[in-house]
Amino acid sequence: MGARTAKRVGFEMEFVKVMKPGLLTTVQDLGRPEYRTFGVSTSGAMDKLSLQLANILVGNRESAAALEATLIGPHLLFQREGVIAITGGNLNPSINNQSIPMWKAIRVEKGDTLTFGPCVDGCRAYIAFAGGIDTPKVMGSRSTYVRGNYGGIEGRGLKSGDDLQVGESVFHVNSLNGRRLRPNDIPDFKSSRSVRFILGPHHEEFTPKSFEAFLNEPYTLTNDSDRMGYRLQGPHLQHINGPDIISDFISAGTIQVPGSGQPIIHMADCGTSGGYTKMGVIISADMPYIAQKKPGEQIVFQPITIEEAHRLLRNQEMLLSELSLINRIKAKRQAI
Amino acid sequence: MESQTINISPTFTTMGDQAVVIQFEKNISIETNKKVQTLSRLIEESQIPGVIQLIPAFNNLTVCYDPMVIGYVELLEELKQIEGNISKQVPLNSKTLYVPVAFGGEYGPDLEEIANHAGVSVDEVLSILQSKPYYVYMIGFIAGYPYGGDIDPRLSLPRRTNPRIRVRKGTIQIVNNLTGIFTMDAPSGWHLVGWTPMEMFNPYAEPPSMLQAGDFIQYVAISKEEAELWGQEQQREWDLKWNS
Numbered sequence: 001m002g003a004r005t006a007k008r009v010g011f012e013m014e015f016v017k018v019m020k021p022g023l024l025t026t027v028q029d030l031g032r033p034e035y036r037t038f039g040v041s042t043s044g045a046m047d048k049l050s051l052q053l054a055n056i057l058v059g060n061r062e063s064a065a066a067l068e069a070t071l072i073g074p075h076l077l078f079q080r081e082g083v084i085a086i087t088g089g090n091l092n093p094s095i096n097n098q099s100i101p102m103w104k105a106i107r108v109e110k111g112d113t114l115t116f117g118p119c120v121d122g123c124r125a126y127i128a129f130a131g132g133i134d135t136p137k138v139m140g141s142r143s144t145y146v147r148g149n150y151g152g153i154e155g156r157g158l159k160s161g162d163d164l165q166v167g168e169s170v171f172h173v174n175s176l177n178g179r180r181l182r183p184n185d186i187p188d189f190k191s192s193r194s195v196r197f198i199l200g201p202h203h204e205e206f207t208p209k210s211f212e213a214f215l216n217e218p219y220t221l222t223n224d225s226d227r228m229g230y231r232l233q234g235p236h237l238q239h240i241n242g243p244d245i246i247s248d249f250i251s252a253g254t255i256q257v258p259g260s261g262q263p264i265i266h267m268a269d270c271g272t273s274g275g276y277t278k279m280g281v282i283i284s285a286d287m288p289y290i291a292q293k294k295p296g297e298q299i300v301f302q303p304i305t306i307e308e309a310h311r312l313l314r315n316q317e318m319l320l321s322e323l324s325l326i327n328r329i330k331a332k333r334q335a336i
Numbered sequence: 337m338e339s340q341t342i343n344i345s346p347t348f349t350t351m352g353d354q355a356v357v358i359q360f361e362k363n364i365s366i367e368t369n370k371k372v373q374t375l376s377r378l379i380e381e382s383q384i385p386g387v388i389q390l391i392p393a394f395n396n397l398t399v400c401y402d403p404m405v406i407g408y409v410e411l412l413e414e415l416k417q418i419e420g421n422i423s424k425q426v427p428l429n430s431k432t433l434y435v436p437v438a439f440g441g442e443y444g445p446d447l448e449e450i451a452n453h454a455g456v457s458v459d460e461v462l463s464i465l466q467s468k469p470y471y472v473y474m475i476g477f478i479a480g481y482p483y484g485g486d487i488d489p490r491l492s493l494p495r496r497t498n499p500r501i502r503v504r505k506g507t508i509q510i511v512n513n514l515t516g517i518f519t520m521d522a523p524s525g526w527h528l529v530g531w532t533p534m535e536m537f538n539p540y541a542e543p544p545s546m547l548q549a550g551d552f553i554q555y556v557a558i559s560k561e562e563a564e565l566w567g568q569e570q571q572r573e574w575d576l577k578w579n580s
Contacts, residue, residue, distance in 0.1 A: 033388075033389070033400075034388075034389060035544065036389060036391055036400075037389060037390070037391055037475070038475060038480050038543055038544050038545045038548075039475040039476045039477060039478065039479055039480040039481050039519075039545060040479060040480065040539075040544060040545075041478060041479070138539050138540065139539055139544055147478070147520070148478070148479055148520055148539065149520075150539040150540075151539075197352075198350055198351075198352050198353055199350075200349050200350055200351065201349040201350075201351055201357055201359070246362065246363075246364055246393075246394045246395055247393065247394065247474070247476065247477075247483065248357070248393035248394065248395075248396050248398070248474075249351070249355070249357070249391045249393055249396075249398040249476070251351070251352065251354075251355065253352055254351075254352070271476065271477045271478040272391070272476045272477070272478070273393065273474065273476025273477050273481075278351070280352075281351055281352025281353070281355075282352070283352070283353050284352070284353050284354060306350055306353055306408050307408070309352075309353035310353055310403045310407070310408070313353060313403060313404070314403075314404060317404055
């Protein structure tokens with residue numbers, strides 16, 4: 001074994017010690033959508049775009065597992081050298097009390113500490129480690145589903161004293177350090193713009209007047225908003241034939257309207273079926289944006305066509321595949 | 337007189353930018369659900385590139401697709417063509433799962449209310465509940481929850497006005513013409529009749545849920561003591577006797 005091998009990121013040993021867990025910090029990847037047929041929640045990162053960008057920065061596959069921190073970030077101690085990247089909402093990250101930039105690969109040394117300050121913008125930060133978090137997969141995914149008690153670390157959020165295993169990276173520390181995104185490629189969660197959605201299946205089940213109000217007036221995220229769903233407060237939606245339907249499939253992004261007339265947006269940890277009318281579904285490309293909203297913030301809904309939604313999603317997917325090329329090319333070169 | 341079958345074509349609706357819902361008659365019936373199952377099987381067999389997953393519900397089928405692989409218009413054309421062959425007979429695999437249930441007492445606090453409503457004794461409610469297997473219309477909610485039916489109309493009660501905040505995993509419950517088994521602790525507005533020690537959902541098993549849409553559930557009464565002492569050994573014996 002030469003020094004070169006020793007410099008590789010990750011030795012299949014504990015990389016990170018959790019000193020403080022933060023408000024809710026969980027291991028997440030892209031979830032388990034293929035198990036929806038079995039009534040299993042998809043789970044996974046709320047903001048899958050930021051998760052994938054963080055992974056790309058540290059040389060991981062886009063689908064690798066990372067930490068999702070919510071509003072108040074964790075306090076982590078690194079047990080050896082490695083490379084990390086923080087993306088998503090700005091929870092004010094620092095290493096050894098020095099503020100560090102987000103959307104950038106950063107080298108850490110043994111004994112370094114990562115802490116977070118007050119939330120500046122957004123709601124959820126993603127902390128990716130070169131090599132990826134290596135907890136056991138459950139139903140094809142490392143994502144934590146707290147309600148079901150499985151995935152991640154013992155099916156729960158992090159707690160003080162936890163050790164995180166990180167896999168081996170194909171990259172050397174020095175080849176990752178300093179990687180950053182072009183400013184234009186960093187998603188803008190701060191801008192206040194409308195949330196785009198596709199109408200249906202039940203948008204005709206509301207009185208025209210209340211439907212109009214839904215499209216034109218803002219809704220506020222209530223405190224009853226978490227990884228399962230966001231309860232909104234705003235103009236009352238009036239059902240024409242009542243709120244109940246014969247239960248059927250729901251997915252993250254579904255805007256469901258129960259008898260209260262106040263919409264609920266289903267999020268990553270939602271169940272797979274529901275029995276209330278569905279106004280529409282938020283477009284895939286806007287899910288990262290809505291995932292970064294926090295209680296008290298307002299949203300305005302804007303219906304768009306399916307073609308437009310697909311165009312926006314294609315742009316996002318193309319950006320990810322373009323950026324991830326660096327990992328494919330470089331990894332190959334090192335293999336030679 | 338020959339009975340008339342009115343064949344109404346299903347409707348196709350978008351559900352977001354990665355799913356299409358194929359909606360059949362707006363009722364809960366095994367006949368309608370069999371159409372959902374048949375269509376699901378036919379679409380599965382046709383292996384349309386970009387179709388990722390098929391999720392059957394009571395009276396509709398959700399087709400999840402990857403819009404980077406197949407466009408919406410193109411997908412609709414493919415699906416409509418397959419739907420035209422729905423009268424084709426396809427074999428639908430299904431099994432009957434025998435589920436041990438401790439009825440009543442702390443496990444079934446709503447039994448008496450159901451008996452009063454039906455105008456029969458609690459014992460009669462129990463024998464009605466065990467009188468036939470229930471068809472699993474769909475798997476959903478959270479963690480492989482089976483929606484079974486149809487229960488005897490005498491036992492049909494609407495949802496409770498005050499849902500319980502937390503109902504224990506394993507609880508057998510009924511509402512309207514349906515019955516289900518909780519696979520994890522969750523809130524519930526249904527009526528609780530019993531509890532099973534049988535593991536219906538195991539995230540570490542493949543597949544994770546014991547039941548699939550189209551299967552049948554048959555409840556079999558066991559005593560409270562049996563339920564409390566249930567372990568792997570008892571489950572093995574049970575499966576040998578009933579589920580093999």
